[in-house]
Amino acid sequence: MFRGGSSASVVVAGTGAYVPEKILTNDDLSKMVETNDEWIRTRTGIRERRIAAPGETSSVMAEKAGRAALERAGVDPSDIGLLVVATISPDQPLPSTACIMQPKLGVVNAMCFDIAAACSGFVYAFDIAAQYVSNGSCGKALVIGVEKMSSIIDWQDRSTCVLFGDGAGAVVLERSSSSGGGVRSSITGADGSFAQMLRIEAGGCAEPVSPEVLERRGQFVKMEGNLVFKHAVRTMTDVAFKAIEEAGLKPSDISCVIPHQANLRIISAVGEKLGIPQERFVVNIDKYGNTTAASIPLALAEADAGGRIKSGDNVLMVAFGAGLTWGANVVRWGL
Ligand code: UT7
Numbered sequence: 001m002f003r004g005g006s007s008a009s010v011v012v013a014g015t016g017a018y019v020p021e022k023i024l025t026n027d028d029l030s031k032m033v034e035t036n037d038e039w040i041r042t043r044t045g046i047r048e049r050r051i052a053a054p055g056e057t058s059s060v061m062a063e064k065a066g067r068a069a070l071e072r073a074g075v076d077p078s079d080i081g082l083l084v085v086a087t088i089s090p091d092q093p094l095p096s097t098a099c100i101m102q103p104k105l106g107v108v109n110a111m112c113f114d115i116a117a118a119c120s121g122f123v124y125a126f127d128i129a130a131q132y133v134s135n136g137s138c139g140k141a142l143v144i145g146v147e148k149m150s151s152i153i154d155w156q157d158r159s160t161c162v163l164f165g166d167g168a169g170a171v172v173l174e175r176s177s178s179s180g181g182g183v184r185s186s187i188t189g190a191d192g193s194f195a196q197m198l199r200i201e202a203g204g205c206a207e208p209v210s211p212e213v214l215e216r217r218g219q220f221v222k223m224e225g226n227l228v229f230k231h232a233v234r235t236m237t238d239v240a241f242k243a244i245e246e247a248g249l250k251p252s253d254i255s256c257v258i259p260h261q262a263n264l265r266i267i268s269a270v271g272e273k274l275g276i277p278q279e280r281f282v283v284n285i286d287k288y289g290n291t292t293a294a295s296i297p298l299a300l301a302e303a304d305a306g307g308r309i310k311s312g313d314n315v316l317m318v319a320f321g322a323g324l325t326w327g328a329n330v331v332r333w334g335l
Contacts, residue, residue, distance in 0.1 A: 009182030010133045012331055013140070013174045014073025017301035018064035019167040019288060020052040026162070033158040040162045045264025049165025049289035051150045057091045058168075059101040062146040065168035065297070066105050069142065072305075073172040077106035080172075081138025084129050085114045086121030086145045086293035088322075089152050097146070107142060118198070119260050119321025120188065121145055121293030126171070126317070126329050127186040133173050134183075144170040145293035152200060154220035163262075164221075165289035169297025181332040184247035184314070187239055188327035194231065198223045198322035228324075232266050235326040237273040240318045243328035251276050253314050254330075256303065260319035261285035261295040270318070282308065292321070309333050 025048045026037035040046055052061065062085055070077055083105075085098040092100070098112035117124040122145035129141035149164035176182060202218035203209050213219055236259070244251055251274050259267045264285055271278050282303045291298055296317050303309050311334030318328040 009176050009178065010130045010173055011176045011182040012333070013075060013172040014069045014071070015169070015171050015297065015301035015304040016065045016068025016070070016072055017167070017169045017298045018061050018068065019050040019298070020056055020061070022051045022053065023048050024051045029162055032155060033161060035158045035162055043265070044163060045283070045285045046163065046289045047286045050167055052148050052166040056148070058087050058089055058146045058148045059091045059097045059104075061148070061166070061168035062097060062144045062170070063101045063105050065146065065170040065301070066101070066142055066144050069170035069172050069301070073174070075140055075172050075174070078109055080107040080110045080140050080142045082129055082132050082141040083107050083110040083112045084125040084141065084143050086117065086125040086143075087114055087147055088116050088118050088121070088292060089148045090114055110142070117321060117325045118323060119262060119290070119292050119295065120319040120323070120325035120327045121321070122169070122296045123186070123317055123319045123327035123329055124188050124325070127188050127327060129173050130183045130186055133175055140172060140174040142170060142172055143297070144168060145295070145297045147292040147294045149290075149292055152219075152221055154217050156217070157220070159225060160221055160223055163290050165291050167288055167291040167294045167298050169294050169299070169301050171297060171300065181334055184249070184330045184332055185243045186327070186329040187243045187246060188325070189239060190323045190325045192323065194324040197227055197231070197324065229263065229266060231324055232262060232320040233269045233273070235324070236260070236266070236270045236318050236320045239326045239328045240270065240274055240316060243318070243330050244316065247314070247330040249314055249330065254316045255280060255313035256309050256315045257281045258296050258300045258303065258315065258317045260321070261288065261299060262290045262320070
């Protein structure tokens with residue numbers, strides 16, 4: 001849980017995003033597995049998703065989103081003291097994607113690491129970075145959510161391959177002496193007793209990749225979709241209520257909600273339970289599908305660039321993901 005450690009506030013100084021050029025439509029998918037546009041649209045809200053090119057790795061996409069956020073913030077890369085990359089599709093198991101991209105982006109004075117909290121990865125990373133900036137460990141932090149989900153989903157499994165997409169989003173956090181805006185609350189949580197509900201079974205030390213693993217496609221994402229759906233609605237609603245209360249606000253004070261984009265039906269259900277009208281929710285799942293850790297910063301950057309978020313707005317980011325994990329951040333924009 002975020003506790004502002006000083007009189008200075010932690011503000012979002014800039015946002016940025018990147019998506020690959022290649023679009024994969026629902027009709028394209030219907031030629032690959034037994035599915036159709038109507039099923040995907042009505043069950044999920046997804047119409048198309050982006051697919052990264054072969055050499056377009058997570059570090060490449062993260063670098064582009066990070067550069068856009070730094071430029072929008074007007075921050076020199078060498079002033080960044082912390083780079084956190086949230087991803088479950090890193091370039092390599094070792095070293096971190098943050099370290100791989102660090103010299104290319106020029107954030108040479110930053111401590112660098114990745115975190116793996118799946119679809120909650122960005123809200124976790126945001127929480128961690130806000131603490132570092134708030135307590136003075138660093139003046140400015142770059143937080144990136146990035147995924148090349150196309151490299152870890154099973155293109156023969158229609159229950160998962162229609163859901164995910166590739167992309168990246170980023171924010172720059174910095175200390176500000178103004179007391180009007182900034183991070184007002186941030187709450188994260190997990191329940192590992194549901195760890196196997198959404199998983200990649202092999203490729204870790206429990207079961208290293210082997211011909212047998214490849215044969216049964218154990219290196220790819222597997223999900224109990226129905227169960228995940230129910231937990232998603234409950235935990236996103238609960239953590240959103242807590243974060244709003246912790247911020248000293250009511251749901252009606254929230255001008256803009258950036259929900260994790262897993263399923264349009266999940267977003268609608270969470271909106272109804274919170275009593276926040278749907279038009280206050282930023283939704284881009286139709287264009288990008290579920291981009292896991294990239295989903296919130298990508299939607300946030302698009303909303304910011306499109307003028308959807310105004311100075312003084314209370315913005316709620318709320319996510320749910322494998323682990324199971326969840327989290328929410330409330331930020332008063334600008335000022
Ligand atoms: O990012 C965080 C983690 N992810 C999520 O939060 C995702 C949460 N879960 C979901 O969004 C939904 O559960 C899904 C979209 C994954 C599935 O929707 P559902 O309404 O729960 O469908 P279902 O799994 O109950 O499947 C209904 C039917 C099944 O056929 P039968 O058994 O009724 O004959 C499936 O085999 O739909 C079938 N089906 C498909 N049909 C066409 C499953 N996938 C597909 C498909 N195309 N791609």
